[in-house]
Amino acid sequence: MNLSLLLLAIIQKLDGERTIYAGLHLLRGKRSGQTLQDVEYYNLKTFFGILPKLTVEDYDEAAKLLSDAGLIETRADSSVILTESGRLAAKTLPVYQFNGWDYRGRETIFFARLSLAIQTVSNVKAGESSFMPIQKDYDIQLFVKKLLHKQPISDPTYASYIAGELSLCMERSGMDDQQKIIFTHRLSGFGLTGWTWDQLADHLKLKPFVIQLLFIESLHRLLVVIERSPDMPFLTTIAENIKVKTYLTDSSSKTKQLFDRGMSIEEIAAMRQLKVSTIEDHFVELSINDPQFPLTQFVAEETVQEVVAKVNDMASRRLRLLKAEFETLSYFQLRLILGARTGEGN
Incomplete structure (x- = not known):
């Protein structure tokens, strides 16, 4: 696992619809309207926000490796596509077990709680x-x-109980041997301090960045198991409130409250002292995440069906192309349709 391979998987899903930096915004978890739309449109929830501190330099290096290897190329309109070699390489990629959309970096809170609990129990036992x-x-x-x-x-048996629950969770998660080593060696106990990324990298002969990716995926694997396992009360408590409860940004939630009170976009923008375009971004976010979003308040159902049919016919969600086909519709209306009717869950 490395950044170039993650980027290859992302570009494969975007399929020539975005520029190279769409992947950077996705991995960082940027909460812009465009990135949030991409997450839904192209089924990219796996990768959202898993590398919030990813630098442009590291990202550029990963993209250059793909380009130099002849796996991707940039078209005249700056969109990036896979070459034939890239498509063949993408078929060999593993199924990544990240769950960035649900955890959004909060897996680090889960591990912090767990590591301190284990350290405490270990010391008291000793x-x-x-x-x-x-x-x-x-x-x-x-x-x-x-x-x-x-x-x-x-009670010494309590420590054994926790160890048993954690061991069971690790087995159910499907973590590989490297991930088990990384995860367990990051924990601290009586007389033992968790290993650093560099120590693990030296031990496993992998780059520290790769170690961190494997670690994040292992935490996501564990959290998924815990959510589905009623026989893990200790870990269930540790994982309390780690999974996000609402996928809306705080700002979009405030906009929704005002809209539910009957206010128009312009009125909401005036009250919140925000640009109309910002409020429109909130509405697009609502269209993506709210199954009950009243789309027909903004565009007729017949027109919605025509746009959806055209999207399927063109096999593209590019706004510029759709705008050329539906000149009377605004970009805002098109974005709402894409969000409400053409995402992963539609």
């Missing part, structure tokens, strides 16, 4: 009640303190 906590964040410390307050952490 008779050491005073130790330097591996996690400094106050909210993490408070969460673990409340979690363990009424638990028999001084």
